[in-house]
Amino acid sequence: MTSAVPVAPAGVRIRELSFHYPDRTRALDRVTLSIAPGEAVCLAGPNGAGKSTLLLILAGLLRGEGSVTIDGIEPAVNRQLGLVFQDPDDQLFCSTVEEDVAFGPLNQRLPAAEVARRVGESLAAAGLAGYERRSAHHLSGGEKKRAAIAAVLACHPTVLALDEPWANLDARGARAVTTIVREFAGTRIVTSQDLVRAADVCDRLVILDRGVVVADGPMHTMLEDAALLDAHGLEPGRHCRCCRHRPQ
Amino acid sequence: MDRFLPTHLGRLDSRVQRLDPRTRLILVLGFVIVVVSTPPTRLAAFVAYAGLLSWATAGAGVPVTSVLWRSAAVLPFSVLAASWLPFMHGAPAVELWGGAVRLSVSGLWLFAGVVMKSLLGAGAAVLLALTTPLPQLAAALRKLGAPVILVDTLTLTYRYLFVLVEEAGRLRRAAAARGYRPRWLGQALLIGRLVGQLFLRSYERAERVHGAMVQRGYRGFMPTAHELAWGVSDVVALAVVLPTLAAVRTWLR
Numbered sequence: 418m419t420s421a422v423p424v425a426p427a428g429v430r431i432r433e434l435s436f437h438y439p440d441r442t443r444a445l446d447r448v449t450l451s452i453a454p455g456e457a458v459c460l461a462g463p464n465g466a467g468k469s470t471l472l473l474i475l476a477g478l479l480r481g482e483g484s485v486t487i488d489g490i491e492p493a494v495n496r497q498l499g500l501v502f503q504d505p506d507d508q509l510f511c512s513t514v515e516e517d518v519a520f521g522p523l524n525q526r527l528p529a530a531e532v533a534r535r536v537g538e539s540l541a542a543a544g545l546a547g548y549e550r551r552s553a554h555h556l557s558g559g560e561k562k563r564a565a566i567a568a569v570l571a572c573h574p575t576v577l578a579l580d581e582p583w584a585n586l587d588a589r590g591a592r593a594v595t596t597i598v599r600e601f602a603g604t605r606i607v608t609s610q611d612l613v614r615a616a617d618v619c620d621r622l623v624i625l626d627r628g629v630v631v632a633d634g635p636m637h638t639m640l641e642d643a644a645l646l647d648a649h650g651l652e653p654g655r656h657c658r659c660c661r662h663r664p665q
Numbered sequence: 666m667d668r669f670l671p672t673h674l675g676r677l678d679s680r681v682q683r684l685d686p687r688t689r690l691i692l693v694l695g696f697v698i699v700v701v702s703t704p705p706t707r708l709a710a711f712v713a714y715a716g717l718l719s720w721a722t723a724g725a726g727v728p729v730t731s732v733l734w735r736s737a738a739v740l741p742f743s744v745l746a747a748s749w750l751p752f753m754h755g756a757p758a759v760e761l762w763g764g765a766v767r768l769s770v771s772g773l774w775l776f777a778g779v780v781m782k783s784l785l786g787a788g789a790a791v792l793l794a795l796t797t798p799l800p801q802l803a804a805a806l807r808k809l810g811a812p813v814i815l816v817d818t819l820t821l822t823y824r825y826l827f828v829l830v831e832e833a834g835r836l837r838r839a840a841a842a843r844g845y846r847p848r849w850l851g852q853a854l855l856i857g858r859l860v861g862q863l864f865l866r867s868y869e870r871a872e873r874v875h876g877a878m879v880q881r882g883y884r885g886f887m888p889t890a891h892e893l894a895w896g897v898s899d900v901v902a903l904a905v906v907l908p909t910l911a912a913v914r915t916w917l918r
Contacts, residue, residue, distance in 0.1 A: 476876075476880050477880070478879065499880075502873060502877055504873070506828050506870075507870060507873040507874050507876075508874075509824075510821060510825075510874050510877065510878060511800075511820070511824065512798070512803070512823065512824060513800055515890070516800055516889070516890065519890045520878075520881055520883075520887070520888065523889070523890060524881060524882030524884060524888055529890065529892070532890055533890070536890075553824065554827040554828070569881070572882070
């Protein structure tokens with residue numbers, strides 16, 4: 418279904434990052450995290466843990482106190498990191514799928530032929546070849562999500578960040594998203610409550626709770642720590658019982 | 666919603682659809698200007714305009730009834746707006762119910778003119794909308810120098826109208842599921858709350874959409890990949906239709 422989008426993976430470094438909303442609600446408290454180039458990391462935690470806020474800061478859409486660099490560069494509005502929002506309707510704002518996917522490359526002032534090439538490549542990577550002329554509001558939930566990912570892939574990000582990519586998707590739609598994320602060659606950061614699906618994509622699990630990193634380690638080791646997951650509002654799901662037998 | 670605002674109707678390979686969207690837009694604007702500037706007493710001219718519109722509709726492969734019933738949506742507004750005209754003008758007048766109601770002849774002509782013009786203008790706009798997908802229309806508007814902010818607002822409104830309608834439907838269903846039945850005036854208060862809720866949700870969504878746009882390099886205008894090109898058929902259409910309209914406007918009475 419997929420075809421590779423060319424990427425040179427980038428590393429992410431977060432040092433002592435804090436963020437308060439205007440009403441003084443603390444969303445992040447001195448978060449320190451390093452993600453190696455090409456690594457796939459799942460940020461998990463209960464609602465209000467600060468996962469989405471952290472992604473918005475990495476995307477350069479919010480500014481916190483502390484230091485954030487992607488490949489050594491501070492994100493203003495970062496073109497290196499492509500953020501896929503939780504609700505694809507927020508991300509698909511053009512009249513057709515083709516226009517949406519072309520939006521980023523056109524803003525990068527690429528020549529028309531390169532824009533067309535990227536549109537074709539990204540739609541193929543998302544399994545949406547032939548959907549160019551379709552209106553976003555005529556797509557199913559899963560198709561919308563894949564179109565939103567294609568729109569981000571067309572910008573050729575070196576880091577792909579996805580906010581709850583499996584939320585509100587049926588099994589087929591979720592599998593399709595998993596395949597796209599798994600096949601992305603760059604660095605991946607995924608926020609999710611669905612640790613079963615996240616384990617199919619990510620090797621590392623970082624648990625955030627009340628804006629603080631409370632645990633960080635290999636995904637399959639941490640999935641076995643039921644007490645830790647339970648303490649932070651997470652469920653290991655069926656995966657935990659069978660992960661020992663997972664082919665490595 | 667989709668039934669009223671379809672992506673397009675008609676044959677995609679019709680003569681009308683093969684025209685550059687700018688040509689279609691200019692023809693519709695020309696048609697509307699000519700129709701609006703025609704004195705209402707020139708009935709033959711209005712019949713000719715209606716014939717021209719029907720010919721274009723048939724040429725586009727769009728069912729005439731589709732254009733008619735959508736155009737009729739403007740009738741309540743134009744009739745209401747022009748309903749005072751028959752009462753405001755002087756003699757000669759027509760008396761009804763033994764002189765109880767006096768309608769001036771010139772006022773009745775003006776009333777008929779407003780209704781005919783609104784119907785024909787709406788018909789042309791509907792035909793344009795049914796034969797021109799919005800991305801093409803937006804590209805044509807941009808190329809013709811329409812303000813960028815206006816065109817971008819139009820495309821975003823079209824895109825999110827469906828989302829808003831769905832959002833409103835969800836709110837209404839949520840209220841109905843908890844026993845809301847809008848029978849008494851007192852319950853109408855809830856409608857205000859629902860509208861307020863819809864506004865707040867739309868505002869929050871607008872912030873998220875803006876974030877998504879900025880993240881993909883938005884610089885204050887929507888870039889477009891649509892390349893438009895004039896052809897011989899565009900020149901012929903403009904050279905034939907616009908003078909024909911002017912001739913009808915000038916000589917048919």
